[in-house]
Amino acid sequence: MTAPRAFLTAEWRNLLMVNYTVDPGVLVPLVPAGTELDLRQGRAYVSVVGFRFLKTKVLGLPIPFHRNFDEVNLRFYVRRRVDGVWRSGVTFVKEIVPRRAIALVARRLYNENYVRMPMRSKVSIPGPVQYEWAHRGAWEGVSSCTAGESYLPAAGSEEEFITEHYWGYARQRDGSTVEYAVEHPRWRVWKCEPARCTSQVDRLYGAQFAPFLAASPTSAFVAEGSAVIVRRGVHLSTRADAG
Secondary structure (H helix, E strand, O other): OOOEEEEEEEEEEEEEEEEEEEEEEEEEEEEEOOOEOEEEOOEEEEEEEEEEEEEEOOOEEEEEOOOOEEEEEEEEEEEEEEOOOEEEEEEEEEEEEEHHHHHHHHHHOOOOEEEEEEEEEEEOOEEEEEEEEEEEEEEEEEEEEEEEEOOOOOOOOOHHHHHHEEEEEEEEOOOEEEEEEEEOOOOEEEEEOOOOOOOOHHHHHHHOOOHHHHOOEEEEEEEEEEEEEEEEOEEEHHHOOOO
């Protein structure tokens, strides 16, 4: 089957990934149709991820004033079996960007829960990494500090589980699911400590996430990132391999 045309090309750089274990029951109502929770050693994870979007093009065209920006998202992990092979993917609870047009396009084309908020960041590797957003009159954010040399995640490691997901799944208003491929090479990572997320979790993501994001993260690291390709989305109900 021919791969769908590239919808977006960009570079994703300096991805700060702060990870928490949660009760799977919190995520089950959010799992897109046709997928299931992807667990690691029986545990469900969510990640607060802050990173830089650079050199962004949509359908091959640069959009003035929308090429370079920050994003912070809360995501969790799902999978779907196709022809006997598992596709490991991510689903987003909410994505924060600083540009209104970006949020509008993502909501209309993928039904992703993008919101626009003022944002700022500070990245110095080795050293501090911080992504912030203005929410209800206050600056909130996710931050940590890199240490040591970068490395490729070991097979079976938590870093590999978090970074090695190459599919996105978005729930649609009619209950169906859009699947899209995300292409990039493996990423080297730096360990981080300490890491924290400061936000009004109940107002930003929902009260069900507050007890888990208030706890200490299970892990945190920064992925170097790379050039990426996001393919056009396809409704699972229209695919021959939807089952």
